[in-house]
Amino acid sequence: MTVHPFPAPMLQVDKLSLEYADAHRVVRATHRVSFDVHEADRFVLLGPSGCGKSTLLKAVAGFIAPREGQIRLDGQAVAGPGPDRGVVFQEFDQLAPWKTVRQNVVFGLRSARKLGAAQARERADEVLDQVGLLAFADAYPHTLSGGMKQRVAIARALAMQPRILLMDEPFAALDALTRQRMQAQLLALWEQVRFTLLFVTHSIEEALVVGSRVLLLSPHPGQVRAELNAHAFDADSTGSAAFQQTSQRIHQLLFEHQQVDAPIRRRAGQPGAAP
Numbered sequence: 001m002t003v004h005p006f007p008a009p010m011l012q013v014d015k016l017s018l019e020y021a022d023a024h025r026v027v028r029a030t031h032r033v034s035f036d037v038h039e040a041d042r043f044v045l046l047g048p049s050g051c052g053k054s055t056l057l058k059a060v061a062g063f064i065a066p067r068e069g070q071i072r073l074d075g076q077a078v079a080g081p082g083p084d085r086g087v088v089f090q091e092f093d094q095l096a097p098w099k100t101v102r103q104n105v106v107f108g109l110r111s112a113r114k115l116g117a118a119q120a121r122e123r124a125d126e127v128l129d130q131v132g133l134l135a136f137a138d139a140y141p142h143t144l145s146g147g148m149k150q151r152v153a154i155a156r157a158l159a160m161q162p163r164i165l166l167m168d169e170p171f172a173a174l175d176a177l178t179r180q181r182m183q184a185q186l187l188a189l190w191e192q193v194r195f196t197l198l199f200v201t202h203s204i205e206e207a208l209v210v211g212s213r214v215l216l217l218s219p220h221p222g223q224v225r226a227e228l229n230a231h232a233f234d235a236d237s238t239g240s241a242a243f244q245q246t247s248q249r250i251h252q253l254l255f256e257h258q259q260v261d262a263p264i265r266r267r268a269g270q271p272g273a274a275p
């Protein structure tokens, strides 16, 4: 009998190439990207604009089919969207404007998880409480700030108890102070719920604060450049010397050796891995 010292990764992305094609040309968004996400990881995809981060997330969500390679969730190939993956986007308009905050959260629970009205309402209020918005359950989205709308979107996704929460630059459109507060709140929520997170950003600082592991992607087409461990950092570490050094190092890895053909691969825990 084979004894596996670690459980199999929850999400396995294997040599994934993604393309957009129309009648005239093919755009390769990512080239043979591989990574594994384990239960309760806060896994961050970090790279410059246009390197294929959103495309990768959409492929994991099941909105885009691989050109080559494979995505497996709990060992099963991803073949389309499903309630086992909750998605939060950057845009503030992802909530239904004609529904209250609570109704927005209840809607998915009723249709996808087939909960009864009372159960769905109870579950909705539980997650709204976790994101600190229970007092706004009867408010309509247009009366909320951008940060509050994003918290509703997070609550709505978490209410479904997905296997993995996918977030695409969810705080990028917020002002700097709100953004920092949202990062800290997301970490506090993770401490409480221990969900598994796949989070996309182009901000080095955000990646280090939010992530436990960070995958660096090269510019277009996105290829894996390195993987770093970011367990040591949280919302309070941004001023520290170690944080600044790691940021510098990521900056160099991302922008100073742009050899598209030969991506550097450094796995956490190996020589050369940071921090």
Ligand code: ADP
Pocket: 020, 021, 027, 028, 029, 047, 048, 049, 050, 051, 052, 053, 054, 055, 056, 220
């Ligand atoms: P990122 O999220 O890292 O900024 P994207 O995943 O949005 O990058 O895009 C990756 C590449 O794919 C870019 O070159 C972009 O122009 C291209 N792209 C994105 N969406 C489409 C689309 N719908 N049709 C054609 N090309 C696209």
Ligand code: MG
Pocket: 053, 054, 055, 169
């Ligand atoms: Mg994007």
